[in-house]
Amino acid sequence: xVEFRNVSYTYPTGQQALDHLNxxxxxxxxxxxxxxxxxxxxxLIKLILRELTATEGEVIVNGFNLSKMKARKVPKxxxxxxxxxxxxxxIPNMTVxxxxxxxxxxxxxxxKYIRARVPYVISLVGLTAxxxxxxxxxxxxxxxxxxxxxxxVNDPQLIIxxxxxxxxxxxxxxxxxxxxxxxxxCGTTVxxxxxxxxxxxxxxxRIINLNTGAVVFDEVIGGAxxxx
Amino acid sequence: MRLNSFKYLVKQGFTxxxxxxxxxxxxxxxxxxxxxxxxxxxxxxxxxTKMIGSIESRNEVMVVITEGVPExxxxxxxxxxxxxxxxxxxxxxxxxxxxxxxxxxxxxDEQSLFQYFSHNPLPDCYMIRVSDITxxxxxxxxxERLEFVEMVKSPDDFARILIGVRNVSAxxxxxxxxxxxxxxxxxxSNSTRxxxxxxxxxxxxxxxxxxxxxxxxxxxxxxxMVIGLTSAAIAFGLTWFAYTEVYTMFSTDVNMLSIxxxxxxxPFDTIALRVGIAYAVFGVILSxxxxxxxxxxxxxx
Numbered sequence: 030x031v032e033f034r035n036v037s038y039t040y041p042t043g044q045q046a047l048d049h050l051n052x053x054x055x056x057x058x059x060x061x062x063x064x065x066x067x068x069x070x071x072x073l074i075k076l077i078l079r080e081l082t083a084t085e086g087e088v089i090v091n092g093f094n095l096s097k098m099k100a101r102k103v104p105k106x107x108x109x110x111x112x113x114x115x116x117x118x119x120i121p122n123m124t125v126x127x128x129x130x131x132x133x134x135x136x137x138x139x140x141k142y143i144r145a146r147v148p149y150v151i152s153l154v155g156l157t158a159x160x161x162x163x164x165x166x167x168x169x170x171x172x173x174x175x176x177x178x179x180x181x182v183n184d185p186q187l188i189i190x191x192x193x194x195x196x197x198x199x200x201x202x203x204x205x206x207x208x209x210x211x212x213x214x215c216g217t218t219v220x221x222x223x224x225x226x227x228x229x230x231x232x233x234x235r236i237i238n239l240n241t242g243a244v245v246f247d248e249v250i251g252g253a254x255x256x257x
Numbered sequence: 258m259r260l261n262s263f264k265y266l267v268k269q270g271f272t273x274x275x276x277x278x279x280x281x282x283x284x285x286x287x288x289x290x291x292x293x294x295x296x297x298x299x300x301x302x303x304x305x306t307k308m309i310g311s312i313e314s315r316n317e318v319m320v321v322i323t324e325g326v327p328e329x330x331x332x333x334x335x336x337x338x339x340x341x342x343x344x345x346x347x348x349x350x351x352x353x354x355x356x357x358x359x360x361x362x363x364x365x366d367e368q369s370l371f372q373y374f375s376h377n378p379l380p381d382c383y384m385i386r387v388s389d390i391t392x393x394x395x396x397x398x399x400x401e402r403l404e405f406v407e408m409v410k411s412p413d414d415f416a417r418i419l420i421g422v423r424n425v426s427a428x429x430x431x432x433x434x435x436x437x438x439x440x441x442x443x444x445x446s447n448s449t450r451x452x453x454x455x456x457x458x459x460x461x462x463x464x465x466x467x468x469x470x471x472x473x474x475x476x477x478x479x480x481x482m483v484i485g486l487t488s489a490a491i492a493f494g495l496t497w498f499a500y501t502e503v504y505t506m507f508s509t510d511v512n513m514l515s516i517x518x519x520x521x522x523x524p525f526d527t528i529a530l531r532v533g534i535a536y537a538v539f540g541v542i543l544s545x546x547x548x549x550x551x552x553x554x555x556x557x558x
Binding site: 118131 | 259262265461462464465467468469473
């Protein structure tokens with residue numbers, strides 16, 4: 030569960046990114062966050078990941094009150110969140126398997142669990158045949174699926190997808206969102222930030238539209254895929 | 258932390274050295290040169306201290322005994338001198354021995370002058386040596402207060418010069434060593450910062466997936482320690498080779514140092530273990546600290 034209670038954030042430069050924002054995302058929801066550049070989408074993500082701390086108000090994520098959280102507790106919070114970025118952020122000198130296993134290794138997971146869990150998650154994103162490949166040998170869509178597998182491998186409560194289709198061709202974009210929908214169907218909350226309105230229109234669901242740090246639209250719309 | 262995770266992190270440290278081999282090599286070179294500079298400075302300091310010490314130990318203070326003192330009182334004075342603080346050596350020189358020594362240094366013409374003396378004009382005396390030349394004047398005044406002491410002849414000017422040289426060299430070498438350590442630390446943390454910067458992406462991914470600070474730091478720490486130990490080994494080898502060459506040059510064919518009245522250099526065998534440990538400790542501490550401080554900058558970003 031993610032809750033923003035009257036949250037404001039002002040950068041040290043004086044620029045106000047969020048202005049008394051009130052948003053609540055329940056467990057198991059799938060939410061699209063849209064908005065123009067400078068609307069506050071990135072700040073919203075940084076606040077959820079506790080990269081930034083709200084200058085006013087309270088941010089609650091997966092039961093953690095981030096406004097009162099000590100820095101040493103941040104890794105605990107992040108272990109409950111999977112993050113997918115537009116630029117994939119894979120480690121180039123590691124294979125697909127190692128990139129996914131990396132997320133488990135850094136949280137000190139047992140080797141036996143890693144050996145069982147990683148191939149399973151790789152199979153979920155359809156990359157079993159490419160497990161030994163390096164990121165640079167994969168297409169954009171495949172790299173994003175590796176990033177998705179890495180986000181998923183810890184079995185997080187929440188997945189944040191920051192423009193996950195930004196570097197992927199249109200056909201593959203739909204596959205990525207399909208995958209996120211499938212993950213959501215298994216009980217994981219998904220928050221996807223996007224500029225691609227065609228995807229939002231196609232899949233529908235809850236849409237939060239931000240503008241100059243405030244919510245201008247927060248509704249559930251029907252998608253084209255439901256109509257079909 | 259699980260043993261497997263620890264092994265993984267150590268392996269990552271070694272992998273990091275290989276993947277950042279250019280930076281690692283640069284760090285290794287900088288580290289080796291820095292350690293060599295500190296090592297050379299310390300070795301020079303040790304040798305100069307030893308030379309000054311050997312000059313000090315040759316200093317003799319003459320304690321002249323009052324004329325006509327009975328033999329048992331002379332023995333008593335010898336015991337008092339031996340008990341005086343800072344006195345390391347006491348030897349009695351009778352007036353006959355002193356005359357014989359003096360005559361031995363004279364030509365026959367000069368010796369003939371002594372036939373005009375009806376008796377030996379030289380006094381009995383004690384020759385003493387002090388362990389700390391900086392305390393010479395205090396020791397002399399203590400001895401002057403003893404009974405049966407006519408006068409004390411000490412090399413005050415020489416002592417003053419020696420103390421000056423020793424103090425200046427101690428200050429210079431301490432300052433040089435401390436400055437070199439600071440310079441080493443700055444250079445090393447800068448060069449490791451480049452290595453950490455090259456891996457900032459990896460660090461940021463680690464942070465996003467919930468890695469603890471120590472988990473992120475350990476591979477860099479291992480990397481720093483390996484580079485530090487390797488540099489220490491190289492610096493030790495180079496020091497051994499160079500020092501042995503210099504030692505041979507000064508100690509064999511022409512003992513140049515003895516020409517100037519100085520003792521020979523300290524043999525490397527006697528200090529090898531200490532030099533090796535010092536290099537290893539400095540290498541590991543400097544590079545590990547440099548690495549961790551550089552990593553922390555990215556961790557807090």
